[in-house]
Amino acid sequence: MTINDVREKLQQQISQLISSLDQVVQMYGMPIIQDKNGNPLWIDVREMTLRYQIPIKKVQKFFEGLKEGKILATKCNKCGTIYFPPQDDCPKCKISGLEWVEMPDEGELVAYTIINVKPPSFSHYQDYIVGIAKMKNGINVTAWVNSKEVKVGMKVKLRITKREPENYLTYELIPA
Amino acid sequence: MRNVAIIGTGHTKFGVRTDVNLQELAWEAIKQALEEANLDQKDIQYFVVGNVGSWSAEELPAVVVGEYSDLTPKGTMRVEAACATGSAALRDAYLAIKSGEADIALAVGVEQMHQSPNPQVVELIGRAGDYFWEFENFGLTFPGYYALHASAYMAKYGAKEEDLGKIAIKSHHYGARNPYAQFQKEITMDEYLKSKPVAYPLKLLDSSPITDGAAAVVLASEEVAKKITDSPVWIVSQGVASGTANLSKRTDFTHIEAAYLAAQQAYSRAGINFDEAWRFFDVAEVHDCFTIAEIMAYEDLGFAKRGEGYLLAREEQTYIGGKIPVNVDGGLKAKGHPIGATGISMAVAITRQLLYRAPKGTQVNVKHGMGISHNVGGTGHYAYVTIFSTRRPSS
Ligand SMILES: [Zn+2]
Numbered sequence: 001m002t003i004n005d006v007r008e009k010l011q012q013q014i015s016q017l018i019s020s021l022d023q024v025v026q027m028y029g030m031p032i033i034q035d036k037n038g039n040p041l042w043i044d045v046r047e048m049t050l051r052y053q054i055p056i057k058k059v060q061k062f063f064e065g066l067k068e069g070k071i072l073a074t075k076c077n078k079c080g081t082i083y084f085p086p087q088d089d090c091p092k093c094k095i096s097g098l099e100w101v102e103m104p105d106e107g108e109l110v111a112y113t114i115i116n117v118k119p120p121s122f123s124h125y126q127d128y129i130v131g132i133a134k135m136k137n138g139i140n141v142t143a144w145v146n147s148k149e150v151k152v153g154m155k156v157k158l159r160i161t162k163r164e165p166e167n168y169l170t171y172e173l174i175p176a
Numbered sequence: 177m178r179n180v181a182i183i184g185t186g187h188t189k190f191g192v193r194t195d196v197n198l199q200e201l202a203w204e205a206i207k208q209a210l211e212e213a214n215l216d217q218k219d220i221q222y223f224v225v226g227n228v229g230s231w232s233a234e235e236l237p238a239v240v241v242g243e244y245s246d247l248t249p250k251g252t253m254r255v256e257a258a259c260a261t262g263s264a265a266l267r268d269a270y271l272a273i274k275s276g277e278a279d280i281a282l283a284v285g286v287e288q289m290h291q292s293p294n295p296q297v298v299e300l301i302g303r304a305g306d307y308f309w310e311f312e313n314f315g316l317t318f319p320g321y322y323a324l325h326a327s328a329y330m331a332k333y334g335a336k337e338e339d340l341g342k343i344a345i346k347s348h349h350y351g352a353r354n355p356y357a358q359f360q361k362e363i364t365m366d367e368y369l370k371s372k373p374v375a376y377p378l379k380l381l382d383s384s385p386i387t388d389g390a391a392a393v394v395l396a397s398e399e400v401a402k403k404i405t406d407s408p409v410w411i412v413s414q415g416v417a418s419g420t421a422n423l424s425k426r427t428d429f430t431h432i433e434a435a436y437l438a439a440q441q442a443y444s445r446a447g448i449n450f451d452e453a454w455r456f457f458d459v460a461e462v463h464d465c466f467t468i469a470e471i472m473a474y475e476d477l478g479f480a481k482r483g484e485g486y487l488l489a490r491e492e493q494t495y496i497g498g499k500i501p502v503n504v505d506g507g508l509k510a511k512g513h514p515i516g517a518t519g520i521s522m523a524v525a526i527t528r529q530l531l532y533r534a535p536k537g538t539q540v541n542v543k544h545g546m547g548i549s550h551n552v553g554g555t556g557h558y559a560y561v562t563i564f565s566t567r568r569p570s571s
Contacts, residue, residue, distance in 0.1 A: 039194040044233065054308055085309040085422065111429040113323030114376035115315060119299040122315035130314050132324060132424050140424035144314055152331035163313075170313055 003165045006124045058088040061100050066160055066169040074098040084139045104136035105158045112150050133173050145173045179569055180273045181401040181408030184213025184394035185524040190512035191358035192290050193388035198232050199244035202286040205390035206245045213394040217246045221278040225254050226265030226285035227516040230300050231292035259465060260553030262519025263560035269395050270411055279400045285517035286390040297386050304554055306422035319383055321555040323375035326468040328429035335486035341368040342489040343467035344381045344509055351510025353537035358387055358512030382467040387512035391520035409527040412563040415441030419556035434559035435476040435552050442561040453478040454500040459529045459540045461522035463552040464507040473550050501540045522549035526564045
């Protein structure tokens with residue numbers, strides 16, 4: 001499935017919903033349906049699609065790193081704190097412009113789950129495993145675990161991968 | 177600082193409440209609380225509305241609730257603390273009175289999750305962690321966050337699926353006896369074990385449902401409370417703490433640090449020794465949005481040692497008559513979890529227990545006159561622990 005197939009399918013579902021709402025208005029003169037308890041419900045006719053724009057300027061280097069094959073964290077030279085996900089401000093020392101360091105690729109799984117009931121925006125994926133791994137530098141990473149077998153305590157590697165079908169770079173955990 | 181008492185409680189039937197809209201639902205609870213306190217809206221000097229929203233249509237719920245309930249033009253605000261929103265609303269009203277800003281205040285928690293279809297609610301609630309690094313990229317769901325804890329806890333301490341099941345069975349046992357509960361039927365271990373996986377290792381019967389409901393309390397200062405009622409229930413203390421939005425920033429996935437810190441605060445203000453905390457209380461309401469959460473709550477509240485919470489469940493020590501009765505109203509699991517109302521629902525349940533007004537088959541034996549509520553927002557993003565007593569606090 002390509003991302004366009006996913007989008008088309010989604011648009012079809014939306015247009016189906018809208019046309020059945022139109023039918024309801026035709027029939028009853030108002031957008032009112034009955035739910036399974038027999039209660040009348042007014043179906044909102046003012047729909048809203050949300051897609052946020054999240055500023056990433058302060059951690060742009062992380063995304064450049066992914067392109068270069070590196071998974072980067074930030075490190076405060078004053079107190080030594082390593083930040084992952086990366087952030088450019090050390091609130092402890094109240095300084096900015098932290099150093100960029102590479103995350104180690106070896107770690108151990110400390111918790112995991114298999115997502116069976118998925119949010120609609122993830123419904124085009126097979127059930128996926130999300131894990132938290134403690135990496136060699138003591139910093140935790142949350143990511144999908146690409147593995148058939150999974151258990152707490154298993155050794156994992158952190159690597160860059162392409163998220164399909166969206167086709168963008170991200171990172172995942174695989175068995176070491 | 178002044179003592180603060182609960183002098184009126186209100187609670188709607190929890191469940192699918194598509195027979196009323198948000199403000200109508202809130203009014204059901206507010207009306208009951210006003211009637212119990214024998215007060216009118218004009219007596220309420222300040223009211224606070226707990227509502228998380230986003231699944232329901234009204235953007236400014238405190239305002240529409242105030243208007244519908246004839247509380248306008250009294251001062252108000254909407255508070256949000258995820259699943260602990262109700263406790264945050266209680267806190268705001270409590271502090272208003274404690275500080276002397278108001279003598280009588282009302283806190284109402286209301287949530288109507290069924291204004292959105294279930295898949296959309298799954299989507300919205302999954303976004304409740306660190307949006308970008310947890311949801312956008314890795315699609316964590318709300319059960320998923322607690323499932324991470326469950327897998328870590330089970331691996332470390334050897335708790336079994338059946339131990340989680342014991343929690344669900346207890347909740348349904350008491351839910352079946354609570355006329356306000358969403359699920360009023362018992363379940364068996366077999367049904368539990370066969371229930372649909374949601375986020376491994378958690379199943380449908382490990383999870384609290386999507387719910388509509390409201391709960392309200394009227395609070396008063398000591399001076400006013402004594403004039404109004406012979407049976408005030410005092411808020412002895414409240415502890416409050418927060419945790420990271422991003423789960424990976426935590427060092428431990430086998431307990432909820434914020435809840436533990438909130439308990440420490442509440443206990444220290446109430447003069448309660450953590451290690452034998454259970455001896456002080458007749459009843460506890462703990463945040464069991466998922467069965468694993470109740471087990472971690474036993475430990476975070478000092479009812480069981482670290483790693484032994486599941487044994488309390490296994491040995492059925494949290495039924496009425498056991499070491500400490502917990503969630504004998506059905507808990508979030510069976511009573512339902514209308515996110516913004518839950519914390520106030522807990523306060524209502526404890527108050528009614530301490531006054532011997534709990535539904536038949538759920539009433540505990542009140543020996544100490546004390547109860548406790550533990551309300552966690554998100555997965556330990558927020559935590560509130562509140563101690564209630566029929567005895568007037570000394571300070
Ligand atoms: Zn620093």
